[in-house]
Amino acid sequence: MAQSNDLIIRIGGEGGEGVISSGDMIAQAAARSGLEVLTFKTFPAEIRGGYAMYQTRFSHEPILSEGTGFDVACCFNQEALDMNRKALRQGNVLIYDFPGGDIAGEQNIPGIHCYPVPMTKISKEELATPRSKNMVALGAIAELFSISMTSLKETVQEKFGKKGAEVVEVNYKALDAGAQHVRTNIKKADPYQMDPGTPKQDVIIISGNEAVGLGALLAGVRFFSAYPITPATEVAIFLARHLPKFGGNLVQAEDEIASLANVIGASYGGVKAMTSTSGPGLSLMQELIGMASMMEVPVVICDVQRGGPSTGLPTKHEQSDLFLAAHGCHGDASKVVVSPEGVEDCVYLTVEAFNIAERYQLPVLILSDGSLGFRTSSMRKPDPKKIRVENRATVSGNGEGFERYALTASGVSPMAIPGTPGCAYISTGLEHAPSSAPRYSAENHTAMLDKRFGKLKDLEDYFPATEVDHQEGAQLGVIAWGSTIGTLREAVKIARAEGAKVSALYPKLVWPLPVKALNAFGAKYKKVLVPEINKQGQLAKLIQGETEIRPISYTIYGGLPFSPRQIADKIKEVLK
Template identity: 40%
Template sequence: MISQLSWKIGGQQGEGVESTDRIFSTALNRLGYYLYGYRHFSSRIKGGHTNNKIRISTKPHRAISDDLDILVAFDQESIDLNAHELRAGGVVVADAKFNPVLPEGVEARLFPVPITSIAEELGTSLMKNMVASGASWALLGLPLEVFNKAVEEEFGRKGPAIVEKNVEAVKRGSEFVLELAGGPLEEFRLEAADGKQKLFMIGNEAIGLGSVAAGCRLMSAYPITPASEIMEYLIKKLPKFGGTVVQTEDEIAAVTMAIGANYAGVRTMTASAGPGLSLMMEAIGLAGMTETPLVIVDTQRGGPSTGLPTKQEQSDLNAMVYGTHGEIPKVVIAPATIEDCFYDTVEAFNVSEQYQVPVIVMTDLQLSLGKQSCEPLDYESIKIERGKLVHDALELEPNELFKRYEFTEDGVSSRVLPGEKYGLHHVTGVEHDESGRPSENAVNRQKMMDKRLGKIKGLQIRDAIRVEAHHEELDLLLIGMGSTGGTIDEARARLEQDGVATGQVTIRQIHPFPTDLLAPYLERAKKVIVVENNATAQLASQIKMNAGYGNKIHHLLKYDGNPFLPLEVYTACKELN
């Protein structure tokens, strides 16, 4: 028996690949397996090759597997594009309709199954996804009743007749492939999972859930890949808590609406990708100047311009840190796990209100859309901290204004909600005095700049860096951010087995940069390799600029639209070491 297995399904976009993956993985999740998924899809609604890959394991993994055990193919293109991943002895379950052929040199077994024909016999070719799922499930020798339960939940709303037909499709696919293979494949039998309940979600859903837990009651946004699932999640959830989602005409309207709502006291967020973030820049400056809380999620994708809308990249870092004109305080944080997506979203709202600054939550496509297992979340640990929000302002003299931007020791002024008695003040995007009145006085200008920028000096979020370093002296220190964390962790484990003293740091607070936390590990390392999905080493540049040690730092960059594989990181490290 084996402890992990990799399964992939491929076909043309719009022919059921996504639903096949969803039901297959949901059933595995019910058995208690840890799952890590990756979606490769085209930037179009229908047509173009797409595939979903799932890593199934009895232990948690946060990386795509290097190889592939089972490939389910709806067309020859899926075989041609993905067969190179198959390990020796792997299996291809293919629709017999297109007379499948394995490429030369691929050492795998081919099981042609009349997937489309079976589905059409049952009434519609749309059910071919269930035929294919049944065939896959049967080869693993897993209990069919668990899979049928997932089918019932998927199609139950369509009535018992539809459920019955889909269950029959699963059964026929299972029976056909077992006859071809002579029974379940013993070499693919998985060890029993722990059976414990696990959440199974994408990062965008965890961000949406985190925003609800944080007290967010309005999301203003414009749809864009790969951020749209946050909006879609909250459309369903926020009304249950008295909130709502507003789809605006563009990202400029979305961010300015979020600023206005936050000024009015409603916890509000917006979410977008790189192109939308570009449009928001002027408004982010407005939030910084008016010291209005603002939470933005940037789900990075391939750029520039429209770029690669459905592919992995981490190239917005510089835009998030430096994008606005002038100088304002802002915070940029980078979740690395599904759990981080939840808890960091809560922290983003708290930090934004405590320091009255824009906070950008930086994710990437793999973390945003890769569905994976995570442990149950601790809702009891959530605290909503609104900072210096005053509900009973001190009585003012006639014609006196509330000092909304009062100079204070920590740089954070009290704020009031509109309509608050004795809370009258000016709000303007031009430079202003303590009560908000426009001012071009040179002394006031410098004091206001120092006040705003000083607010976030020394700020550190929970686990600003996440460290794995068990040696006093490190041959190699690996550094990453976002979804690369799990891949680096797996490569590091292999290096340790080879006798290389390694450490790992996942940087989760990008700005202000956690120099004091990172520097001791840079000092201990002989060599440092920074792993990131961009072409210009943006994270490495931040490290060099803020912490130094440029003579030790080496880059491992990937910007072809695909995530790193553990073997790629391992190989690069071996060559460097």
């Protein structure tokens, strides 16, 4: 049988019946055996009930996105089957709980390999452990597609070892029973088979939200305050465990206003500080983002975007906070917005966010999103020795003539950290003179606004994270931001393989826009396409306003990411 190099397995069922945990385990096990993995999950905002889905993509090469559709669907119940039946394509595999489960009858779908696995029945009757249904399914999946059973069992041992040998044994038995059922009853006719690979030493598997936390630690964060909010809470969960080990303090604030207030106070005190939130929290933070900008206090805010406005779609995917991040706050507030494309970026871009905040003394927002935050992905182990960390300019002298907001050539004024003798000053949200004393004169307000915006004049050179993928003869350039970048990279590959000539730009800096890079890119192509996941075409509109480019906006807003196929088709349509 031919080996696959790209396999997507989707597990669907009711929230609470182990869909998410079984997905986690199969991803862990595959990464352990040496495969690259990238996961994608959707689940209802409710804790129990409703449809939950966990999809894992396996490959021997680095994976760029969730992919297009899936190859294998494993359905725990009728609802999952109904949800996924239409998405099945020729040659796909359907594994379903039958007989004895919730699914009504035997499935015979033309062109689809349908494998009934009586997960409920085996777990209930054969094993007398009804809750091990998901492990029976995992055993069957492992057997069918050569996912390493050894790795799976090691993962089980790691996950359940603390609960005792008995729990581990129950899960082993369920895995074996699922595999045994396949060996005895199923005649494999599908083409999917993964070579488990060889274990790699330099790989970690981590979620996007955890990766942001790791990046913060690598940057030297020592204070963190946040309020729980889906889908950002895991950033706080990660740091709650780890930050105290470095002597840092983490607190759960009473709301997002307080969390950013805490962070501003901490950073004024000279300590690298951060908060994380999602759209509703970012809305609440606006006034204080402006204050941090006015006071020139470095702060980092990670916004893991979700569907909005209002409570919106708390567990669904959207990239719709760009306007708020770029243009929020009353008044003219200078700030920087960066957006990571994948899990690895979540680590390194968070470090960069701190570097930018420290260098320019202002708020830096990291726009992640729900599918990226929840995604677990394998990535190369970061080497802390190779991380470049920048610290703010400070004064150490006796304060002779110290002016906190001195007008300098760069626009950046060295800070006095409390404790520095003779440099005491009052940081204020009022417009202020170089000395920091309130001053409202026309000349002063003009000079200070010019200072606060002018200090960013070399940002694009300092942070040139705008990659160009140019193809000779291309008439079309495509620009995406955030996690859509990974999807676009794959779409470009597909479109080129299908004969399209297309180039792409991948900006990680999304505000202020990297205008030089954008204009240089835009000048090369007749048309520029901007796919993004929001209603208004937010990046397209910013580009329209700030550059020479007149982009074609391509938006979807259904709570799901693009598939590479979707963008590839759009590329071909625009080129027609």
